[in-house]
Amino acid sequence: MWLSARIGCYSISISRLPTSSEICHGVKIILALADYLRHLKYVTASKLLNSATFNRPFVMWSSSKFLRALSTDPKLIRTLKCDTAKRSKQRKIIRIVMVRHGESEWNSKNLFTGWYDAQLSRKGILEAEQAGYTLKKMRICFDNAFTSVLTRAIETLKIIQDIINHKGIPVYKSWRLNERHYGALTGLNKAETAKQYGEEKVKVWRRSYDVPPPAMKPGHPYYKEIVEDMRYKHDPPRNAFPMFESLKLTLERTLPYWDKTIWRQIERGKRVLVVAHGNSLRGIVKKMENLTDEEIMAVNIPTGIPFQYLLDAQTLKPIYPTRKYLGDPDVVRKATEAVVSQGKAKK
Numbered sequence: 001m002w003l004s005a006r007i008g009c010y011s012i013s014i015s016r017l018p019t020s021s022e023i024c025h026g027v028k029i030i031l032a033l034a035d036y037l038r039h040l041k042y043v044t045a046s047k048l049l050n051s052a053t054f055n056r057p058f059v060m061w062s063s064s065k066f067l068r069a070l071s072t073d074p075k076l077i078r079t080l081k082c083d084t085a086k087r088s089k090q091r092k093i094i095r096i097v098m099v100r101h102g103e104s105e106w107n108s109k110n111l112f113t114g115w116y117d118a119q120l121s122r123k124g125i126l127e128a129e130q131a132g133y134t135l136k137k138m139r140i141c142f143d144n145a146f147t148s149v150l151t152r153a154i155e156t157l158k159i160i161q162d163i164i165n166h167k168g169i170p171v172y173k174s175w176r177l178n179e180r181h182y183g184a185l186t187g188l189n190k191a192e193t194a195k196q197y198g199e200e201k202v203k204v205w206r207r208s209y210d211v212p213p214p215a216m217k218p219g220h221p222y223y224k225e226i227v228e229d230m231r232y233k234h235d236p237p238r239n240a241f242p243m244f245e246s247l248k249l250t251l252e253r254t255l256p257y258w259d260k261t262i263w264r265q266i267e268r269g270k271r272v273l274v275v276a277h278g279n280s281l282r283g284i285v286k287k288m289e290n291l292t293d294e295e296i297m298a299v300n301i302p303t304g305i306p307f308q309y310l311l312d313a314q315t316l317k318p319i320y321p322t323r324k325y326l327g328d329p330d331v332v333r334k335a336t337e338a339v340v341s342q343g344k345a346k347k
């Protein structure tokens, strides 16, 4: 190798002395490289050049000479960026960030929402913005993002992407990340339901692992709107379209997507952002933290506050056993308590 350089986790190898015509193209290459890295890492071209370190100390070139040494010949320049395997090895820790969408209009009215496509409330938009600013302040970057097919999650993701300047990353949407289907409870007020059926019953419907809510029947006010929604035209199949879901049933359709799609990306060293829902995320939390069916009952996820898992890049095991919220602990505690209180009977 004539020269190899490392810039952060990216490497450039130049196989031989460039010819004079190759040197002419150098500027174009470095600009393309700077542009690529700026997209991924927010570095400017000058920072990029200043941080270049060469593995042959005697070839400590100035930036301008380095510029001129680059060429458009792909055989000459072996690598412009490290492959993901190399990156994940260099990165000792892999971060996964998840966030429940910002407050929806139905959250603000304390209604069971499930598969009803509620919009973000004004407060929910602000929560999504705050989530974006938190990630921006921490300089957290992502390679791709995953969300449900419900507007409140998609909009939250868009707001975050805008703020952290990640509009270009691939976004994958799947109904498998949808909120649990709340069946016949969809559209009912939680506090009024607790008054009618008792707080204990509502707690079982909201938080038990395998007790489902009553099924949504064709006469239900939101039946047609959900079943005939064009976003479900092809998937889930008609004969498997849910009419209710316990957390267990939710997890049974979320987990294959987590394992086969999201986790594969994580294994390849990709930094993923998952924007989903209170209960679809509780399912993933159960799996990540290895919680029992009883332990998951106590987990409540507030809207719009990102949380992360840090994994050892070699073993892919979480470094800390529980999720860490990226927010003021007091705010997180109050927001979590507020979620619990939603099931208290109306006085």
Ligand SMILES: O=C(OP(=O)(O)O)[C@H](O)COP(=O)(O)O
Pocket: 100, 101, 104, 107, 111, 112, 113, 114, 115, 179, 190, 206, 276, 277, 278, 279, 339, 342
């Ligand atoms: O649709 C819902 O969740 P979402 O607002 O996260 O999409 C549910 O109404 C959440 O309610 P729960 O916290 O009583 O399970």
